[in-house]
Amino acid sequence: MELISHLGIGLEAVLTWQNLGYCFLGVLLGTLIGVLPGLGPVATIAMLLPVTYGLPPLSALIMLAGIYYGAQYGGSTTAILVNLPGESSSVVTCLDGYAMARQGRAGVALGVAALGSFFAGTIATLVIAAAAAPLAEFALKFGPAEYFSLMLLGLIAAVVLAQGDVFKAIAMVVLGLLLGLVGTDVGSGAERFTFGIPELSDGISFVVLSMGLFGIAEIIINLEQTSGRDVFTARIGSLLPGREDVRRAWKPVLRGTTLGSILGILPGGGAVLSSFSAYTLEKRLANDPSRFGKGAIEGVAGPEAANNAGAQTSFIPLLVMGLPSNPVMALMVGAMMIHGIVPGPQVMEERPALFWGLIVSMWFGNLFLVLLNMPLIGLWVRLLKVPYRLLYPVILLFCCIGVYSINNSAFEVGLTLFFGVLGYLFVKLHCEPAPLLLGFVLGPMMEENLRRAMLLARGDARVFFTRPISLTLLVASALLLCVMAWPRARKARDLAFQEN
Amino acid sequence: MFTTYQGARPCAMRIHGTLPDNFMALALHGLPVSKRGEIPSSRCAARGAFLLGLALALLFALCLVPESVAAESPEKYPGRPIKLIVPFPPGGPTDIVARPFAEALSQSLGQAIIIENRGGAGGSIGAASAAKASADGYTLLLGTVGVISINPSLYPRLAYDPNALTPVALLAAAPVALVAHPSVPAGDVAGLRRLAANQSLRFGTAGNGTPGHLTGEIFRSASGIPLTHVPYKGSAPAVQDLLGGHLELAFDPLQSVLPHIRAGKLKALAVSAPAPELPGTPTFIEAGVAAETTAWWGVFAPAATPPAIFETLSRHLAKARKSAAARQLESLGITLLPERERAAEEDFLRAEAIKWGKAVRDSGAKVD
Numbered sequence: 001m002e003l004i005s006h007l008g009i010g011l012e013a014v015l016t017w018q019n020l021g022y023c024f025l026g027v028l029l030g031t032l033i034g035v036l037p038g039l040g041p042v043a044t045i046a047m048l049l050p051v052t053y054g055l056p057p058l059s060a061l062i063m064l065a066g067i068y069y070g071a072q073y074g075g076s077t078t079a080i081l082v083n084l085p086g087e088s089s090s091v092v093t094c095l096d097g098y099a100m101a102r103q104g105r106a107g108v109a110l111g112v113a114a115l116g117s118f119f120a121g122t123i124a125t126l127v128i129a130a131a132a133a134p135l136a137e138f139a140l141k142f143g144p145a146e147y148f149s150l151m152l153l154g155l156i157a158a159v160v161l162a163q164g165d166v167f168k169a170i171a172m173v174v175l176g177l178l179l180g181l182v183g184t185d186v187g188s189g190a191e192r193f194t195f196g197i198p199e200l201s202d203g204i205s206f207v208v209l210s211m212g213l214f215g216i217a218e219i220i221i222n223l224e225q226t227s228g229r230d231v232f233t234a235r236i237g238s239l240l241p242g243r244e245d246v247r248r249a250w251k252p253v254l255r256g257t258t259l260g261s262i263l264g265i266l267p268g269g270g271a272v273l274s275s276f277s278a279y280t281l282e283k284r285l286a287n288d289p290s291r292f293g294k295g296a297i298e299g300v301a302g303p304e305a306a307n308n309a310g311a312q313t314s315f316i317p318l319l320v321m322g323l324p325s326n327p328v329m330a331l332m333v334g335a336m337m338i339h340g341i342v343p344g345p346q347v348m349e350e351r352p353a354l355f356w357g358l359i360v361s362m363w364f365g366n367l368f369l370v371l372l373n374m375p376l377i378g379l380w381v382r383l384l385k386v387p388y389r390l391l392y393p394v395i396l397l398f399c400c401i402g403v404y405s406i407n408n409s410a411f412e413v414g415l416t417l418f419f420g421v422l423g424y425l426f427v428k429l430h431c432e433p434a435p436l437l438l439g440f441v442l443g444p445m446m447e448e449n450l451r452r453a454m455l456l457a458r459g460d461a462r463v464f465f466t467r468p469i470s471l472t473l474l475v476a477s478a479l480l481l482c483v484m485a486w487p488r489a490r491k492a493r494d495l496a497f498q499e500n
Numbered sequence: 501m502f503t504t505y506q507g508a509r510p511c512a513m514r515i516h517g518t519l520p521d522n523f524m525a526l527a528l529h530g531l532p533v534s535k536r537g538e539i540p541s542s543r544c545a546a547r548g549a550f551l552l553g554l555a556l557a558l559l560f561a562l563c564l565v566p567e568s569v570a571a572e573s574p575e576k577y578p579g580r581p582i583k584l585i586v587p588f589p590p591g592g593p594t595d596i597v598a599r600p601f602a603e604a605l606s607q608s609l610g611q612a613i614i615i616e617n618r619g620g621a622g623g624s625i626g627a628a629s630a631a632k633a634s635a636d637g638y639t640l641l642l643g644t645v646g647v648i649s650i651n652p653s654l655y656p657r658l659a660y661d662p663n664a665l666t667p668v669a670l671l672a673a674a675p676v677a678l679v680a681h682p683s684v685p686a687g688d689v690a691g692l693r694r695l696a697a698n699q700s701l702r703f704g705t706a707g708n709g710t711p712g713h714l715t716g717e718i719f720r721s722a723s724g725i726p727l728t729h730v731p732y733k734g735s736a737p738a739v740q741d742l743l744g745g746h747l748e749l750a751f752d753p754l755q756s757v758l759p760h761i762r763a764g765k766l767k768a769l770a771v772s773a774p775a776p777e778l779p780g781t782p783t784f785i786e787a788g789v790a791a792e793t794t795a796w797w798g799v800f801a802p803a804a805t806p807p808a809i810f811e812t813l814s815r816h817l818a819k820a821r822k823s824a825a826a827r828q829l830e831s832l833g834i835t836l837l838p839e840r841e842r843a844a845e846e847d848f849l850r851a852e853a854i855k856w857g858k859a860v861r862d863s864g865a866k867v868d
Contacts, residue, residue: 198625345760
């Protein structure tokens, strides 16, 4: 069995005290920066790059990778406890995780997130070990036409994310698309909606937008109603998921893992796209979609499994082809090059111990994470008991440090505050920010790929229907539209609206 | 941003001293871990982890205000850590060149070099902050062909004057490679010319106004081969589409395509300047196309920096060029440049500005 021998090579490389130690250090750091809002793996890995000079390459890469997927674990903690997406991929975890915390079920939400992530991480590690090369080949089949169709599917699904009024949801998606237009147009190089401000010429950063709309807005709301918050902090409830929770959560975890493993391979979206689509899928499949947004455990389990699986499989394009699929992977390229390893198709053959060692280390990392996180749940939940007047300045401070650390830009800190005020307005108007964020992520990618596909096809729009993967995705989009227009589904949506 | 701290250095130092105390106080008094003991078993470990988190956050905070830490002594340079602004995100090609040189320079000078990544607007934001920094040798810029020679023609309103930045030393360069998908039935530029007569050919690049794009434009006008430009957002997606066969060609600096050429997944038709790592591949000129370009990197300082500091830096950079860390760049397809006289470098930069400026105008890639 080739798989066994590969895993054997990896195990042999990883099972040293030094490598296990760096793995633990990596996931510990990752958890911590994940928990701190805004401080992301990009800034941390960039800062630690010089430190890794003196390490053997495998130890360095194991630690840096651990920071990345450790941050996905930690990010959900802040999302659940204080409605702040610690990482961009935990934005959807805010929706139901925070609602669960308000009901005194924060411990359950954290437990499900940790266990679901561990399961997803284990499966994703096996997926990478067994099928990295063929999966990378599959990802190459995704040209601009396929990406466009995938984004279209995602955008239609975005409306499903909305809790209440479907028209408000569409309005928010459109607003997200408009915000996504800000910056330099890739096709022509022209600047759009930048008002001559150089800081806007690369567009608005996702962290800035999500931190403002979710985090800062939540702080303002909480300060407005100080008495309301004390009520839910008084109740903590059980710390671990019960039998009923497990019954509800195991299928979403499985589905989330599958979705995350697939979407993680595709460049650009990775963990963010996979958690959004897992949430959408769970809401679609649920018997009673109206529970979503009000503390449905499926809405935590699915996306959490998906983002962890996606974070892990996003290593596939990097390891197999040397192509970074997101900024963190770009940093990993840098880290490899610093150690004289040129990332690319030859790494697997030339340095098998490094390649398989890194993959096997991910499973150990996930094990450490779950061992680290389960006992910590008690502490995190107790954080909710810290008086809010003490907690919120700390949260605000970390938000500012986190945003500043992305580009060393004070402008972006100001922009975050602006979106915080905007997010507060949205709450007052009962508009959900989640569809806006999805429009913001998908819109620019959709436009870019539409224009590129047309350019490559020399202006022939049939390209979207003649390519099989693209056609399949378009058919799926059409089906989803039909389902949304279906009377029963509409009734369910109206019901949900009335409850609001 | 950092320059504003300089006026208030004593104050910043005081904050530096008291910040941890405040944080610890908040951690100890603000966290009611000891008040109610519902989860006693994990209390100690948990509090330790929380404090560790705060400590980590503090580390971040301190990293952000390096300048306020040490006092300045005008006699001895460098008396405190030097900031090297890399005007692109970490992990990118410019960052990869910056880090080994920063490491070697720091060892040679015996003083820490702090890399500050300030991406945005094709490097303009980082370059502007370096151009406006005080000319004391403590803020340097890792300048690139884009920031110094292309952006002045590309952006009508540039936030900095490229003449406000003077080269300390040009360090490294990479040729731009013209690569093709293996299925393209052309092995060289002549084959490409024949192929272009029968079918339209498309080339991907890392984006409008990048060295790859403009080299493509220079190649197109010098060779007369009709090619359609397909811009991407960075190198990786362009290479990805080329590997997948969605494009026929790409122009990209050598280091990002070299591993794929070595693995046989892409074929190199020509390079824009001699490439020791690809001995069999002709340059544009050898292939009969009168064009030569490189993407290059160098250390720049504000023009008003005292000559003594320039001299110190370039002497130590000469040593850094020979370091093992810098040598490692060569295996990536990056050429280390020889030490040159200041005048020769300024002549080179003038010629570059003219060459790329013309390419920008010819390509119509102006950003406005």
